[in-house]
Amino acid sequence: MSIDQSTAAKVAKLARIKVEDDALPALASEFNTILGFIEQLNEVDVEGVEPMVSVEPMRLKRREDVVTDGNQQDKVLANAPDAREGFFAVPKVVE
């Protein structure tokens, strides 16, 4: 499996990371180095082996579906780059 520049561009887009066109060849080449290393996994016979979900067999605990905290609007917004009138502010989303 080899990654070309258009695949690298697609991955960058999926990851929401802006990559300039002139940086794509180097990025694709790094991906290929890492994926080449990962390809070793194909040597392993994994027939009938379950994919690990958790190192310790556990069932996630359940609790009552009730409100446990809240009323912390100021704290929630305290670190926002742009908060206005009690909301997170972002560029216009809907035309």
Next chain:
Amino acid sequence: MSDLNKLGLAEARDALRKGDVTSVELTESCLKAIDAADALNAFVHKTPEIALERAKAADARIKDGDAPSMCGLPIGIKDLFCTKGVPSQAASKILEGFKPEYESTVSQQLADAGAVMLGKLNMDEFAMGSSNETSIYGNAVSPWRRGNDDAQLTPGGSSGGSASAVSADLCLAATGTDTGGSIRQPAAFVGITGIKPTYGRCSRWGIVAFASSLDQAGPMTKNVRDAAIMLETMCGHDPKDSTSTELAVPNFEAMLTGDIKGKKIGIPKEYRMDGMSAEIEKLWTDGAAMLKDAGAEIVDISLPHTKYALPAYYVIAPAEASSNLARYDGVRYGRRATLAQGDGITEMYEKTRAEGFGHEVQRRVMIGTYVLSAGFYDAYYNRARRVRTLIKKDFEDVFAAGIDAILTPATPSASFGLGEMTEADPVQMYLNDVFTVTVNLAGLPGISVPAGLDKQGLPLGLQLIGRPWDEGDLLNTAYALENAAGFVAKPGKWW
């Protein structure tokens, strides 16, 4: 008493209890050492006011009697831990200015026990790296040097600032986190002790997430006893972390007898890598001989899937990172890129993440995105998770056969020079974790103990791997190894 910053946790605790010193004196000694060590770039956010306030409170508590072990002891906190009102940015530009409104469970437990936070410690960005060279704060520097050569060396990574600070006596101990070796490799590089407990021992709540199924916090200390003391305070069930386990935390220190007679120590043949240096080979053989002299039985074992641990890790860890780091979107916290006229929300995400994440983090997020993307999920991610099952089974098999602990080198080499790996491809850097990463994949406890110096005078460490939830027994074996190795070397002060 002079040079109080050079004390370990146990010594300082005993001196505090006897009334020979106060926490304020200990703290002031560390603060002075920190201010004189800017060349190491270990402490990246200093918190002297918080430190002195907590030290005074600790002194009052000690005076009243029955203060816990950690009470009054000055420590450093890795920047990955959220600390209320104190910058916590995982050494990333994207979290510039972030001051959490809450405290991580582990740092809260330390604070509740009376430990004194001196400040935040340097690390690789989002804990991704093995040399502390991916930090927005710049490189942390090891206090060690190769003889008279003044080239700067790496303290390892990702907990490089923690390693440098403890080794240089800027604090009595420090917190670290370990996803693939980030406590044990830096501990080995600077001649200190570092333990990653069993997955689920320490709450992950409030620790900036890298790869959630692998991340664990642990202490980095000047000796094994100190590791036992600090680990006990860091551990415990936390309802806020659904993977934290409801198990009683033993008194680890009380389990340090040094008696390992009859213990079976496994030596895994797969860890004898091609091209392993003669020095590492000798260190390992010597370590086995020391444990044998202490009464343990040395057994050759096989962990057949060892070779596949690193490639499996470099699927699973980036996959989880790509998901965890999706939260850095420039909306809720941290830094947002300056937008051009007409930029929409997608441009905001893309520019913010391109500017805010460093090169290695971007690379891992994108690799993770790729292995999780439609059409590749089975071929990469599910295959890696199957291999992970096999790696864990390797360990289960040897433990079922009666092995108590496994002895391996901690790292494939001693510390290297900052910048020396810049031209290498990323996989070369990843090989640093070849002996440690298996332990994270299997969720086991692992400890790095300093065991000798190489011919350049740099520390080398041995790793012991224990049975799940049996940190007490593991610490005791490490204690026996420490006693036998008698490692006392310290870096000469140049900073």
